[in-house]
Amino acid sequence: MKKLNYRRDTPSGPGGRRRLLGRAGWRTPVALGGAALALSACNVTDFGMHTGATSQGSDIFHLYQTFIYMAMGVAIVTFGALLYVLLRYGRRKGDGVPRQRHSNVKIEIVYTVIPAIIVAVIFFMTVGTENKVDAVSHNPSLNLTVTGFQWGWRFTYPDGVSVVSQGTNYPQMVLPEGETTKVKLVSQDVVHGFYVPAFNFSRYALPGVTNYFDLTPNKLGTFIGRCSQLCGLYHAEMLFSVRVVTPAQFNAWLSSQGKGATA
Ligand SMILES: [Cu+2]
Known part of the structure; x- marks a missing residue:
């Protein structure tokens, strides 16, 4: 040979x-x-994610960031061990076939138990964050109804104030910063998806089902919103935006809308 x-x-x-x-x-x-x-032009430790413009979105971001740090730790240990073995035990001139063995029970237990612990940690961290993010306030500062329909959105505020899509005149949802808004999400016809990327948040708007969630914006600004479910011919027209303003600006806006105007 x-x-x-x-x-x-x-x-x-x-x-x-x-x-x-x-x-x-x-x-x-x-x-x-x-x-x-x-x-x-973003912070390297954001890993290309939105940092979350709501307290709920920030919680999701921090969970995700922690997962990436954990994955980096696993990568360093795994590739480090691999590199060490390659360099230290690589075949050299004159080497024969190494000692053969069927199994190593100790090592097998270690590499089964460690990943199981990691998965359990990830699971309980996820459950904890989910419970926090999905918690719905009993006494929110603002109650807002969001209705998805083919093909647009209606944002209904207290006192009959409502903002609705009109053709390509995309509606804007206005929210007060630092206050909890409880959103009631419904659909008039088919499945839509209420999605605000900067909030790290998306939820189905389902016909016959009412979903509730809280949004507590922690950054001022205007953020894009989208329908995240293919809901028919003009799905792509289901655009909207979210403008987060100070509570004083919000009250001024709401009372100006209340004077018979519907944007
Ligand atoms: Cu839609």
Whole structure:
């Protein structure tokens, strides 16, 4: 049997040296990665996620961020161990076949128990955050009804104030910052999805089912909103925005709307 020389016989031919990427070959990907990072102009520790413009959305962000840190820890340990074994125990000239064994019960227990603990930690952290995010206030500052229909949204405030889509005149939901708004979400016809990316929040609007949730904005600004369920021909027209203002500005806006105007 021909003995392979692992050092010299490579896929590029006997005695050749395979070079996946030459010296210059590394420069382009590194430069592109750096440029992408610089262009994104966001905090590296956000990992490209929305940090959440509500207290609920921030909770979700922090959970997700923690998961990524945990995954990084696992990656460092796993790839570190792999690299160590490759470098320390790689086959060398003159090496024979290593000692063969059927199993190693101790190691098998360790690599079963550790992932089980990690999964359990992730599970209970998720349940804790879910309970916090899904908690609905009994005495909210504001009660708001959101109705999805083909193809638009209606935001109904107290005192008969209502903001509704009119063709391509997309509606804007106004919310007070730092106050809890309890949203009652319904659908008039088919399944829609109330989705505000900056809030890290999406929920079905289901015909015949009423969903309640709280939104407690913690950042001023205007955020885009979308229908996240393909709900028919003009689904793409189901755009809206959310404007978070100070409670004083909110009260001024609400009373100005109350004077017979429907935006
Ligand atoms: Cu829709």
